[in-house]
Amino acid sequence: MGEKRQRFLIAVLRFHGDVLLTTPVIGEIKRIYPDSIIDLLVYSGTGSILKFDDRINSVLEAEASADSxxxxxxxxxxxxxxxxSNTKYDFGIFLTTQWRMALMARCLKGARTTGVDDxxxxxxxxxxSFSSISPEAGDGHI
Structure with missing residues (x-):
């Protein structure tokens, strides 16, 4: 009987450059958990930059609040x-500090989650809202 595949959610609600900067995180997850399933949560329209990255299972999109x-x-x-809430994630990695990230983390029942200090x-x-808080990198960058 094989091990359960680990399922990750990486959430970064910022812009194209910030979404692109998630690739080292994706690479490290795949190095440690080669069979993992990774979903990416981004603002609408910014996920296209990684749509051909075969390490990503699916790209979920959230509306930017000013758009509607x-x-x-x-x-x-x-x-x-x-x-x-309905997707059984094992881990949630929230890389930006909007309040809605805390609410999203609370929806991942049973998952280990990390948010960024602010x-x-x-x-x-x-x-x-998070299992752990990662320290702030400073100068507005994570």
Missing amino acids: NFIKIAFKEILLLRKL LKRRKPFWIK
Whole structure:
């Protein structure tokens, strides 16, 4: 009987360059867990930069909050949160510090999750949303 394939969610809600900078994380996961399944969560339109990367199982897209009206954003966000909740992730890696990342991490029931430290986010809701918090790199970069 084989080992269970580890399933990862890497979330980076920023722009094309930041999405591209996730490739070392993807590479390291694949080095350690060669049979892992990796999903990438990005802003709509930014995932195309990695669409041909065969290490990625699927690219999930979130709406940037300024792009639509409130009702449309809320509806799409609920659908996304439901999808995250229904997918059995083992690990969640949240590389940006928007408050919605904390909510998304809470949807990954049973997964080990990590978020990025941020002075503005050091509130109980943020801290308790993740299994661990990675230190901030400084100068606005992670």
